[in-house]
Amino acid sequence: MAQNAAVAAVRFVALDLVGDALAFPVWWYTAGFVKFLGWLGMQARAQWHAIGLGVWLKNLFVPMFGQSDIWGRIISFFMRLGQIIGRGIWYLATLALIVLAAVLWVAFPPALVALLVFQFAALAASPR
Secondary structure, X not given: OHHHHHHXXXXXXXHHHHHHHHHHHHHHHOHHHHHHHXXXXXXXXXXXXXXXXXXXXXXXXXXXXXXXOHHHHHHHHHHHHHHHHHHHHHHHHHHHHHHHHHHHHHHHHHHHHHHHHHHHHHHXXXXX
């Protein structure tokens, strides 16, 4: 009886591992990818808020330090414009990294399989 339970447990674990191995690529490109894209979107929104680009854009034409004369407005405009350009470049660089992460997510499994096949082919072709 104990042997049958042990055999059943081993069979269950083996089938579970095989099932997980077969289901993994489907999950990676469907639910896993959607979840990863959601996380990347959350990172992009967090970076937008951390940089504060929306606040800088909203206040582009508001004079700094209450200086409402013409020179205060001109200096405020160009200072904020410089900040917006710098922060915009930083945000675009962040978005480029986020897009790169999504591309790497898609490309990783085929690249891994190709590298494994290459290694096993080289191993099989090596002289003994």
